Amino acid sequence: MGDLKQTSLITAQERLRDQVAHALRAALIAGELRPGQVYSAPGLAAEYGVSATPVREAMLDLAREGLVEPVRNKGFRITEVSERDLDQYTELRAMIEVPTIGRVTQIASKEALEALRPVAEEIVTSARNHDLIGYLEADRRFHLGLLALAGNERLVETVGDLRKRSRLYGLTGLDEAGLLVASAEEHHELLDLMLAGDAPAAEECMRRHLGHVRSLWAQGRDEPVEPRTKRKLGGSRTA
Incomplete structure (x- = not known):
């Protein structure tokens, strides 16, 4: 019985840690936790x-994900990402992902591509439902899932790391303006082109999508952020 109680306690602690991590990611994306602070x-x-x-x-x-860094005897600093960093990350992603999408278009089966259709729809649904965490998570699964069809695990790991380093935050204003929905719908367009076997068009769509994401990121940085208020787990806020 003692072992069962200990296991239950550990499980509860892990669940609380996950809930806090989820809430912190949401605060990062909303811009409530500011870079450099x-x-x-x-x-x-x-x-x-x-x-x-x-x-x-x-x-x-979050530190293992590159989102924050420990500061001795003080806490954790939110990792800063400069405009130059973003440009370089976007350039690297384009160098890797654009030609890989063209290759995957030529070698992937229609069944493998169609299997990602529900994920593409999840991205759109999350954008429409203002679920920014869900949006980014589905977007990550979609892009890395496509790249995985090339059969190069290290390539997927590299892009996954670049995505973490160039994370989106400050998206609240863009979400409220409905701009994320248009970006989300590009995933369906990309799948349609790949299923049609049009590698050049798929590559161009991927290049445009990455540029669009970079533009959204820059706009998100300029969005005003409401003063931080006391938060509860689950995302609700109190005055």
């Missing part, structure tokens, strides 16, 4: 109404 685990814990331990553990998870 240092946040302490106790301070964030007070905002979320939890102890400092799950917040510290969640922050370490």
Whole structure:
């Protein structure tokens, strides 16, 4: 019985850490946690109404993703990404993803491509439902899923790392303006071109999509951010 209780306790702690990490990612995307700023685990814990331990553990998870970096005796600094960084990440992604999409168009089966259709629809649905976390997660699965069809695991890992380093945040204003829906729908267009076997058009669509995403990122940086308010797990906020 003692082992069962201990297992249940560990599971509950892991679940709370995951909930906090999810909430922190949402705050990052919404621009409520600002790049360059240092946040302490106790301070964030007070905002979320939890102890400092799950917040510290969640922050370490985010540090492994490159979203934050530990600051000794102070807390965690939100990783800054410059315009030059973004341009270079986008250039690298284009160099890798555009020709790979052309190759996948030529070698992938229609069944393998159609299997990603529900994910493309999930991206659109998330954008329409203002679910930014869901949007980015589905977008990640779609793009890495397409690249995986090329059969190069290291290529997928590399692009996955570039995506983490060039994460989107400050998307709230763009979401409210409906601009994310247009970007989301480009995933269906890309699949249609690939299923038609038109590699050049698919490559051009991918190149345009990456440029569109880069533009959205830049616009998102300029969106005004509401003052931070006390948050609860699950994304709700109180005054």
